[in-house]
Amino acid sequence: MRLFLIFLSAVLVNNFVLARFLGICPFLGVSKRLSTATGMGMAVIFVMTLASVITWLLNLLLVALNLEFLTTIVFILIIATLVQFVELFMKKNSPALYEALGIYLPLITTNCAILGLALLNVLNGYSLLETVVHSVAAGVGFTMALVIFAGIRERLELVDVPESFKGLASALVTAGLLSLAFMGFQGMVKF
Amino acid sequence: MSELRNFTKGFVKENPTFVQALGMCPTLATTTSAVNGLGMGLATLSVLTLSNIVVSLIRKFVPEKIRIPIYIVVIASFVTIVDLVMHAFTYQLWRTLGLFIPLIVVNCIILGRAEAFASKNGVFASFLDGLGMGLGFTASLVLLGSVRELLGSGTIFGLPVWGKAFNVFAMILPPGAYIALGMLAGLFSFIGIKRRERQKAKSASEKVKA
Numbered sequence: 001m002r003l004f005l006i007f008l009s010a011v012l013v014n015n016f017v018l019a020r021f022l023g024i025c026p027f028l029g030v031s032k033r034l035s036t037a038t039g040m041g042m043a044v045i046f047v048m049t050l051a052s053v054i055t056w057l058l059n060l061l062l063v064a065l066n067l068e069f070l071t072t073i074v075f076i077l078i079i080a081t082l083v084q085f086v087e088l089f090m091k092k093n094s095p096a097l098y099e100a101l102g103i104y105l106p107l108i109t110t111n112c113a114i115l116g117l118a119l120l121n122v123l124n125g126y127s128l129l130e131t132v133v134h135s136v137a138a139g140v141g142f143t144m145a146l147v148i149f150a151g152i153r154e155r156l157e158l159v160d161v162p163e164s165f166k167g168l169a170s171a172l173v174t175a176g177l178l179s180l181a182f183m184g185f186q187g188m189v190k191f
Numbered sequence: 192m193s194e195l196r197n198f199t200k201g202f203v204k205e206n207p208t209f210v211q212a213l214g215m216c217p218t219l220a221t222t223t224s225a226v227n228g229l230g231m232g233l234a235t236l237s238v239l240t241l242s243n244i245v246v247s248l249i250r251k252f253v254p255e256k257i258r259i260p261i262y263i264v265v266i267a268s269f270v271t272i273v274d275l276v277m278h279a280f281t282y283q284l285w286r287t288l289g290l291f292i293p294l295i296v297v298n299c300i301i302l303g304r305a306e307a308f309a310s311k312n313g314v315f316a317s318f319l320d321g322l323g324m325g326l327g328f329t330a331s332l333v334l335l336g337s338v339r340e341l342l343g344s345g346t347i348f349g350l351p352v353w354g355k356a357f358n359v360f361a362m363i364l365p366p367g368a369y370i371a372l373g374m375l376a377g378l379f380s381f382i383g384i385k386r387r388e389r390q391k392a393k394s395a396s397e398k399v400k401a
Contacts (some may be wrong), residue, residue: 019365021220025299028215069275072293073267080263112216112297119293164381168212172373180366 003133006126010137013188016113017145018179023113027146028171030104032157037150041143043104045136047086048114051079052135055118056128075118083108113142149178198319201327207300208331209379214300217291218332219368225348228336230284232329234277234292236322238269239301243321245269246309253310262305263296270295300328339363339371 016022023044030040055075062068087105090098108114117138121131152174161170207213214235221231245265253261274292277285285292295301304324309317337347343362345353361367 021216024215072271072296076263076267076296112294115297116294119290164384165377169373169377172369176366176369179369
C-alpha cells in the first residue's frame with residue numbers, strides 16, 4: 001500500500017515538473033515534438049532509476065564514514081560519470097537503443113530532476129525498494145507531463161499567437177494551465 | 192570600458208532568466224515571495240562569482256578533455272560551502288529553499304558561464320562577469336517574487352500593499368509561477384520588439400532625409 005501511495009504521489013500529486021519544479025530545462029527544451037518528448041522521457045526514466053539506486057547505495061557508505069556533507073559533490077559526480085558510462089555501453093551493445101536515446105543522454109547530466117530525486121530519496125529516508133518505486137514513478141510522471149505538453153505545443157504552433165508571446169512566453173503560460181489542472185490531484189494522497 | 196560591459200551585460204541585454212531562459216527550476220520554485228527570491232539569488236550569485244574566479248585561475252592547467260568534471264567539482268564545492276553557511280546563519284531561509292540549495296550545482300547558468308566565459312578570460316573580467324550575471328539573476332528573481340507575492344498575498348517584502356480581498360492564492364502555488372513568468376517573458380519580448388521597431392523607423396527616416 002505504501003509503495004502504491006509513493007507511486008501515485010510522485011506521478012500525479014507531486015509531479016516533478018508541474019508541482020516540484022524539477023527538470024524544467026528539458027521540459028521547455030525538448031517539448032516541441034511528440035516523438036522527441038517520448039524519447040527524452042524514456043531516457044530519463046532509465047537514468048533516473050539507475051542513478052537513484054547507485055546514489056542510495058553510496059549514501060550508506062557516506063553515512064557510515066560520517067561524510068554526509070559531501071553528498072552533493074559525490075552525487076553529481078556519480079550522475080555525470082554514470083551518464084557517460086551508459087552512453088558508451090549503449091553505443092557498443094545496443095546501437096538501436098543508442099540511436100533512439102543517444103542524443104538526449106548528455107542533456108540529462110544537467111537535468112536537476114536526477115540530482116533532485118537522488119537527494120529527495122535520501123531526505124525522505126526511503127528503503128531501497130521504495131527508492132526504486134519512487135524513481136520509476138518520478139520518471140513516469142516526468143514523461144507524462146512532457147508528452148502532454150508536447151501534444152499541446154504541436155497544436156499551439158498552428159495558432160495565431162500575439163507576436164511577443166511566441167515561443168517561451170506562451171509555452172510557460174501553457175505549462176501554468178497544465179499545472180493548474182494537476183493541482184486538482186492535490187490532497188488526494190498525503191505524502 | 193569593456194570591463195564595465197562585462198559587468199552590466201547580465202542586467203538586461205543578456206539577462207539569464209528572461210533573455211537566455213537559463214536556470215528555470217530555481218526561478219520558478221523559490222519565488223513564492225520577494226525575500227525567498229532574494230535569498231536564492233544571492234546564494235547563486237556567490238557561487239557563480241566564486242566559481243568564475245577559480246575556474247579562471249585554473250584555466251591554464253585544466254586538460255581540455257576533462258574540463259567539465261573539474262568545473263563541476265569546483266562548483267559543487269562552493270555550493271556545499273554556501274549550503275553549510277546558510278544552514279548556520281540563515282536557518283529559516285535554508286529551510287524554505289530546502290532542496291534547491293544543493294541543486295544550485297545543476298543550475299545551467301553557473302556551468303554555462305564557467306564554460307563560455309571564465310575558461311577563456313582573465314580573473315578580474317571573470318569576477319565582473321560572475322557578479323553581473325549573478326546580479327541580473329537576483330534582480331529577475333526578486334522581480335518575479337515581488338509580482339507573485341503582490342498578487343498572491345498582497346504584500347511586497349512583507350509590507351502590505353492592499354487588502355486581502357484582492358489576493359489570488361493560486362499565484363503562490365506552482366501554476367502561478369509558470370503564468371507569472373510567462374507574462375513577464377511576454378512583456379520583456381514586447382519591449383524588445385517595440386525597441387527594434389523604433390530603431391528601424393529611426394534609421395528609415397534618416398535614410399529619407401539623406
